[in-house]
Amino acid sequence: MDAKTYQQTVDQLAPKRPVLKNCLTAFLTGGIICGIGQIISFMYMYFFPFTERTSSNPTVATMVFIAMVLTGLGIYKKIGQFGGAGSAVPVTGFGNAVVSAAIEHKSEGFILGVGGNIFKLAGSVIVYGVFSAFVVALIKTILVQVGVINW
Template sequence: MQKQQYKKMTKQMSPKPPIIRNVVVAFVVGGLICVFGQFVQNILLTHFNFTPETVGAPTVAVLIFIASLLTGLGVYDRIGQFAGAGSAVPVTGFANAMTSAALEHRSEGLVLGVGGNMFKLAGSVIVFGVVAAFFIALIKTLWGMM
């Protein structure tokens, strides 16, 4: 009986999260990160002679570099505290997670500290990416045979 009373009291005393504010801020910050990515892509298209087919990889590389740099400087963490899920835009959020893991474990050495802990995080992403790509390719192949 005490656990139920404790849960009830905790629920009553806990502050209500500002859900609408959090959603709006996440949407705006995530959108601004994407707008910045489009800006980078437009610069690369106009000034560096990339084509629409070849501009994707360098754009992603620039976003990863900037997110990693901001993480190293401690700025991306502040953006994440403010924006919540809005800062977890896949490319920049993943770069932030990888760089944070590297910085956190650098005292343990390059191989076992930085490398080992970075790839603990990246391993699951790589596995799910490869499995998803396999199934998409399988579906696309089977669809083409019909």
């Protein structure tokens, strides 16, 4: 069988991903998560001595905590099937990736299993976040030092 013709048959007959519907549910899910984040950050500003800019750190930590509870109770994966990127892109998705790997690999023990695999899914985000931040900051610092731009 010719691979090209076969792939055409598959393209015709295999159900397409419902992109529009997925985008809508991603918008709703992601929007709600960010809305909740905004409410939590208001609470930190109102009840604790945080400002609009500094409240983001405790907010992120709180969101990760919520993600942990939802992951442990088996709810986050259901949100994920509904929300797609809407639940993967917010920091709760990062939390879900870390927590789900930790729970899953508990069976191999706390050092080799949990410790060794906790960043199995989320590791690439940290690695390329750090590396791109390094490159960007390096370029900017050099540009400032040679006087092309200012801070």
